[in-house]
Amino acid sequence: MTQRSNSTGRIDAASPRGGVDVIGLQKLRATFDTTHLLRAVDDLDTVRAVLVxxxxxRADLLRLHGMAHTLINGGALSATSVDETITELAAxxxxxxxxxxxxxxxxRQRIRPLLTLTPDDG
Structure with a gap:
């Protein structure tokens, strides 16, 4: 790994993925658990399951709109479960x-520590 000085006197290490701040790299080597990034993938898969x-x-939001339209705008009553209130659905x-x-x-919190690797070329 090659190193160069930047304007702050910190050293930037040239890595196969670009220059990184050596002080940030040293700190992360002592404190950062890369398995947190794998957990981030699992978290994203959970969100994707809903979004895919x-x-x-979508149906819940449309049903909520129908309920709100009826209640607030005096719109026609839409078909909905009698057991479900607008506040329950909204909640x-x-x-x-x-x-x-x-x-x-x-x-976001899992990847944020990696920002300490940003070289200070300022």
Whole structure:
């Protein structure tokens, strides 16, 4: 691995994947568990399962629209389950979206430490 100085005096290491900040690299070698990236793949697969076949979420959103349209706009009553309230359906949809959002944020947090490898050419 070759090294060069940058404007801050830090050394950039030339790796097969481009230059990296040596101090950041040393820190990650001591603290970063690369299996977190494999877990990020699993998290993404969970989100993809919903997004690849979003029919249930789509149907729920359309049903919620029908309920809201009837309640708020005085629209025609749409066919819906009598046992399901607008607030229950909205809460279910919100929980599903929150779960997907949390998984995406977890993926982001898993890759964020790798940004310390960015060379400071500033």
């Amino acid at each position: 076949d979003p029919d249930e979420l 279910d949809i919100e929980a599903e979206l929150e779960s997907m959002s949390a998984l995406l944020l977890t993926i």
